[in-house]
Amino acid sequence: MRDVAIIGVGAHASGRFLDKPMKALAYPAIWGALDDAGVKATDINVAYVGNSLGGLLTGQEGVRGQVVLQHSGITGIPIINVENACASAMTALRGAWLEVASGAADIALAVGVEKMNVGDSARTIGALSGVSELDLSELGMQFTTSYAIHPKINLKSRMAEYGWTAADFAKPAVKNSYNGSLNPLAQHRRPLTIEEVVQSRVIVDPLTLLMCSSISDGAAAAVVCSADIAKKFSSKTHITIAACVLQSGVYRLPGDERPDSATTSAYAAYEKAGIGPEDLEAVELHDAMAPSELMLYERLGLCGPGEGPRLIDERITTLDGRVPVNPSGGLCSRGHPVGATGLLQICELVWQMRGEAGKRQIEKRPKVTMAQNQGGLLLGQDSAVYGCTILKS
Amino acid sequence: MKILNPDNLRVPTEPGKTPCLLGNRCRDCGIVVFPKMPVCPSCHTNGAMVEVEIGRTGKLYSHTISHFAPAGFTAPAFQIFVDLPEGPRIFSLVGAGLPVERGVLEDGMEMQLVVEPLADTPEHRDELTYKFVPANGART
Ligand SMILES: [Zn+2]
Numbered sequence: 148m149r150d151v152a153i154i155g156v157g158a159h160a161s162g163r164f165l166d167k168p169m170k171a172l173a174y175p176a177i178w179g180a181l182d183d184a185g186v187k188a189t190d191i192n193v194a195y196v197g198n199s200l201g202g203l204l205t206g207q208e209g210v211r212g213q214v215v216l217q218h219s220g221i222t223g224i225p226i227i228n229v230e231n232a233c234a235s236a237m238t239a240l241r242g243a244w245l246e247v248a249s250g251a252a253d254i255a256l257a258v259g260v261e262k263m264n265v266g267d268s269a270r271t272i273g274a275l276s277g278v279s280e281l282d283l284s285e286l287g288m289q290f291t292t293s294y295a296i297h298p299k300i301n302l303k304s305r306m307a308e309y310g311w312t313a314a315d316f317a318k319p320a321v322k323n324s325y326n327g328s329l330n331p332l333a334q335h336r337r338p339l340t341i342e343e344v345v346q347s348r349v350i351v352d353p354l355t356l357l358m359c360s361s362i363s364d365g366a367a368a369a370v371v372c373s374a375d376i377a378k379k380f381s382s383k384t385h386i387t388i389a390a391c392v393l394q395s396g397v398y399r400l401p402g403d404e405r406p407d408s409a410t411t412s413a414y415a416a417y418e419k420a421g422i423g424p425e426d427l428e429a430v431e432l433h434d435a436m437a438p439s440e441l442m443l444y445e446r447l448g449l450c451g452p453g454e455g456p457r458l459i460d461e462r463i464t465t466l467d468g469r470v471p472v473n474p475s476g477g478l479c480s481r482g483h484p485v486g487a488t489g490l491l492q493i494c495e496l497v498w499q500m501r502g503e504a505g506k507r508q509i510e511k512r513p514k515v516t517m518a519q520n521q522g523g524l525l526l527g528q529d530s531a532v533y534g535c536t537i538l539k540s
Numbered sequence: 541m542k543i544l545n546p547d548n549l550r551v552p553t554e555p556g557k558t559p560c561l562l563g564n565r566c567r568d569c570g571i572v573v574f575p576k577m578p579v580c581p582s583c584h585t586n587g588a589m590v591e592v593e594i595g596r597t598g599k600l601y602s603h604t605i606s607h608f609a610p611a612g613f614t615a616p617a618f619q620i621f622v623d624l625p626e627g628p629r630i631f632s633l634v635g636a637g638l639p640v641e642r643g644v645l646e647d648g649m650e651m652q653l654v655v656e657p658l659a660d661t662p663e664h665r666d667e668l669t670y671k672f673v674p675a676n677g678a679r680t
Contacts, residue, residue: 269611276610282575285544286669287613287659288631289606296602296621303602351606351619352642398581400571401601401629527573527581528629 148248150374151388153538154381155184156494161334161365161482163264169201169211169366170218173260176366176487177219180256184370185380188220191370192252195227195242197235197259198486199522203274204265215260230486232278233435233522235259236367237393237489237534243371244391253373259491260366261484271362275485278531279524291351291359293524294436302438303353309453311441313353317344318459320358320437320479326466327476329507334363334482344437358437358479365484367491384501389420389515390537396529403528409446409521412533416517417448420537424448427470428513429499431492433521434477444472447519471509474499485522489534492518500540514540544658544667548575550593551655551668559655561595561670563628572627598622598651598672601629605640612663616640622651622672635673636660650675 157179159172173196181188196212207214212228231238236259243255263271276284279293296303305311321341327333339357347356372380374387394412397405406414417423424447432447434440441455449470450458458464464472475481475495478488496516498504516538523531543549551559563574567590569583574594579586601621609615618634635654638644651672658664 272608273611282545282548283631286631286633287610287617288619289608289610291608292604292606292619295604296619301602303604349605349607351608352604398573400573400582400627401623526575 149250151244151247151371152374152377153369153371153386153388153493153497154377155180155182155186155370156497157183157368158332158491158494159366160332161363161484161491164364165264165266167364169198169205169207169260169262170215172262172364172366173215173258173368174219176260176368177216177221177256177258180368180370186254186370190254191221191224191256192254193225193243193246194221194256194258195229195239197229197231197239197257197489198261199230199232199235199278200274200485201262203277204271205262212258215258221256231522231532233433233483233485234489234520234532234534235486235522236491237518237520237536238532240369240490240493240536241391241393241534243369244388247371247373253376255371256368257371257490258366258368259487259489261486262364263362263484264364268362278522280526282526283524289351290524291354291436294439295351295354297528305442306353311456313345314341315441315456316353316358316438317341318456319434319440320344322459322465323434323437323473323477323480326474326507327480329505330476330481331505333476333480334361335476335480354436354438360435360478360483363482363484365482365487365491367487367494369490369493384540386497386500386538386540388536389539390416390535392416392419392535394533396525396527396531396533398527399529407446408529408533409443409519412535413447413519416535416537420539422515422537426515427517428511429474429496429509429516430470430472430519431475431477431495432472432519434473434479435483437479440472440477443519447517466507466509474504474507474509489518489520492520493536496538500538541666541668544669549655549670558596559653559670560593561653563592563594563626564589565592574624574628574630592626594626594628595624595630595670596653597675598624600645600647600649600651602647603645605642612661613659614661618645620645620672633671635671638673645674
């Protein structure tokens with residue numbers, strides 16, 4: 148396998164863009180990445196396009212990747228459409244990485260795009276329920292419910308087990324809202340307080356509105372190439388993909404003692420990259436509901452059981468901390484256009500590693516970073532997809 | 541009225557027989573799954589799954605109140621996970637007739653299966669499915 152470098156990234160802002168179809172959202176992200184990399188449309192050998200809900204919500208059921216890329220002038224190459232729920236974009240990146248790592252391609256493009264605002268939020272929520280296995284969603288189960296009481300997450304049980312309070316649940320939302328307030332591409336740019344997060348409307352007890360990521364349109368893209376030719380195109384900080392791991396969930400019965408799938412995918416990535424959690428200098432993780440960030444700290448090995456709130460109290464994961472988490476604002480502030488999220492995470496890490504993150508730049512430019520992305524829900528108590536990418540410069 | 545998913549739920553018409561869920565037990569390793577699947581997810585054996593009647597009762601594992609309903613459902617509503625004595629931990633809705641308030645359900649309480657319309661809405665009024673209710677009435 149060859150070493151693979153990321154030489155260009157680009158993103159569309161996340162938010163509500165009712166008048167923009169998918170291809171209009173994707174175009175600035177794609178050309179942002181091409182221009183950033185210094186490559187032409189005709190330099191791209193192969194492209195992977197991640198999207199989750201576009202079929203149901205826009206009616207473009209097939210060939211979404213080809214539609215989006217033709218609009219951006221990229222045609223006549225292999226184009227692979229990727230649907231992997233909220234991890235679609237990370238899956239697209241893995242495809243592009245594998246094409247180059249294997250030697251099948253020299254330069255590959257990964258795109259993630261999502262159009263969620265269609266003027267009818269009930270329809271959007273309905274479509275989103277479709278990334279849970281139908282046996283669950285046909286009973287009216289929603290994602291928010293799964294975060295509140297699903298056995299693998301069960302935030303309510305954390306309150307009982309570790310004494311976590313509603314204020315603890317609000318801490319990641321408050322931390323990330325500050326980061327998001329410094330990000331011109333973020334959907335929500337107002338810094339929040341613990342009080343207003345706790346006191347906002349209850350969506351699914353114990354989750355309140357301001358603890359939940361919201362409906363969002365957006366897009367992101369990355370150009371990857373063989374590490375040995377990266378310098379030909381880009382003189383920017385040389386960033387390589389040290390690991391790009393993808394796992395499906397596993398069927399679990401009560402009492403299953405195997406490690407959680409977020410843990411096993413993260414540790415598989417650590418092993419491939421030859422590092423441990425203590426080496427990370429910045430992390431973008433999948434905080435679809437803000438308190439799940441506390442749980443993911445444990446699963447990625449950043450702290451022990453129940454210690455999540457302490458990492459924020461002691462300013463370890465804040466922007467000025469030892470390992471800033473979600474410097475972009477994360478899913479709740481930056482936004483969660485589901486099929487774009489994994490690449491939005493990658494964009495942020497690349498900007499941070501290059502020192503291009505503007506007002507939210509981490510003071511000591513991180514050299515080892517992780518993006519953790521997951522999605523979907525299966526019978527048997529696991530998410531459907533777990534993705535984990537480690538970058539090094 | 542029709543049963544939403546007859547493969548999952550048995551509603552006997554004979555007197556004295558009570559409704560139950562239909563799962564699969566693996567002849568090789570013994571685990572029980574719900575809903576059914578042809579390959580054992582634990583030992584991965586193909587063709588060893590046999591149908592078993594399960595889930596007449598259960599224990600409440602976790603519960604919440606959802607204040608937002610997807611199309612075709614109503615809010616607020618309880619959403620729960622139930623541990624079945626045969627092994628599976630399943631998602632379920634809660635039967636009608638309970639006030640949807642904090643303190644009405646308590647994790648660990650004994651539950652029993654009931655058969656009711658999926659939701660009291662035009663979309664789902666005629667679809668029967670399984671739900672669970674406290675076996676000894678609500679806590680308060
Ligand atoms: Zn078996």
